[in-house]
Amino acid sequence: MISNLRLGWFLTIFCVSCILMFYQLQISRLYEQIRILELSQSKSNTILKESQENNKETINRDDDVVVIYNRVPKTGSTSFVGVAYDLCKKNNFHVLHINITANNHVLSLSNQYKFVQNITHWDSMKPALYHGHFAFLDFSRFGAKKPLFINIIRKPLDRLISYYYFLRYGDNFRPYLVRRKHGDTMTFNECVKRNQPDCDPNNMWLQVPFFCGHAANCWKAGNKWALTEAKKNLVNNYLLVGVTEELDDFIKMLELTIPRIFKGAVDHYLTSNKSHLRQTVQKEMPSEETVKKIQKTTVWQMENELYEFALDHFHFLKRQTLGDRPQKFIYEKIRPK
Numbered sequence: 001m002i003s004n005l006r007l008g009w010f011l012t013i014f015c016v017s018c019i020l021m022f023y024q025l026q027i028s029r030l031y032e033q034i035r036i037l038e039l040s041q042s043k044s045n046t047i048l049k050e051s052q053e054n055n056k057e058t059i060n061r062d063d064d065v066v067v068i069y070n071r072v073p074k075t076g077s078t079s080f081v082g083v084a085y086d087l088c089k090k091n092n093f094h095v096l097h098i099n100i101t102a103n104n105h106v107l108s109l110s111n112q113y114k115f116v117q118n119i120t121h122w123d124s125m126k127p128a129l130y131h132g133h134f135a136f137l138d139f140s141r142f143g144a145k146k147p148l149f150i151n152i153i154r155k156p157l158d159r160l161i162s163y164y165y166f167l168r169y170g171d172n173f174r175p176y177l178v179r180r181k182h183g184d185t186m187t188f189n190e191c192v193k194r195n196q197p198d199c200d201p202n203n204m205w206l207q208v209p210f211f212c213g214h215a216a217n218c219w220k221a222g223n224k225w226a227l228t229e230a231k232k233n234l235v236n237n238y239l240l241v242g243v244t245e246e247l248d249d250f251i252k253m254l255e256l257t258i259p260r261i262f263k264g265a266v267d268h269y270l271t272s273n274k275s276h277l278r279q280t281v282q283k284e285m286p287s288e289e290t291v292k293k294i295q296k297t298t299v300w301q302m303e304n305e306l307y308e309f310a311l312d313h314f315h316f317l318k319r320q321t322l323g324d325r326p327q328k329f330i331y332e333k334i335r336p337k
């Protein structure tokens, strides 16, 4: 009887201490979990703070900027693009060349749509500079956000002569490449005298259509509507259009305006050897007779009108931007307080 009572006591004490030990263990396990949770929360807080700060900077540095340079052939574009390729790693942006089959300067409608959608939504490439030989494309026609268009324009006769000799002698950029008219030694003056197709003034009809765009009339040599449209686009739809003869000022203005991409571009352009690299070999000055004959043509006159228009506009912007005293603006009288 007594031993049964003892056994009962013993069993009760044993059970109670087992239960106590079990809860003790549970409690210490919970404390451990709380500690881990607190630790991870403070960690995620600091990460959040960091990413918020990064976001702030990101917005400040306009990380989604897209620049399109629809370069006109033989205007000094290779030198400029070379600077961009040299800077892209340091400034952390992408440069992409758009290669259109058979050197076509206009895109088919389906490709226009594809191209606009792709460029607009390809976030992993942003900020980006796209370049290629194609006519201006109005993104708003597709309901998309407009990118920043830039371009460089050159005196139309200079450009034609440069292209003429380029086809015959190439340039010092890729001297090993045999060009289409290699071996033809006829000078530009002779060509004009003999009315050969290679120096046909209609070949100058290129800068007007490049700025005019993807409408049929743009590509009709001498079309008046095309010239008006080109001027309109140049002023309204281009961030900046420089001239070949003042490339360093063009780069200076870009660096001031979009430092996110062009920071350090001026220094690089002035010091690197590549910047002056591409020059067409073997140029002979056009004779007075040649110049007079070309200047009589409608196409030259209209192309030159666009060039003069662009030059005037460029100088106007340059005076405001690169003047002696840098212009500033501030906000004030901000209400309500």
Ligand SMILES: *[C@@H]1O[C@H](CO)[C@@H](O)[C@H](O)[C@H]1NC(C)=O
Pocket: 099, 100
């Ligand atoms: C464009 O692409 C074609 C075909 O892929 C290629 O042969 C050509 O060299 C490219 N052009 C340039 C300028 O890279």
Ligand SMILES: *[C@@H]1O[C@H](CO)[C@@H](O)[C@H](O)[C@H]1NC(C)=O
Pocket: 117, 118, 119, 121, 122, 123
């Ligand atoms: C844009 O086109 C490239 C090449 O075809 C493709 O790799 C990329 O995924 C496209 N981006 C978008 C957002 O459609």
Ligand SMILES: *[C@@H]1O[C@H](CO)[C@@H](O)[C@H](O)[C@H]1NC(C)=O
Pocket: 271, 272, 273
């Ligand atoms: C320019 O070229 C010279 C000789 O060709 C070379 O010594 C120099 O390092 C080059 N400078 C740059 C900035 O590439």
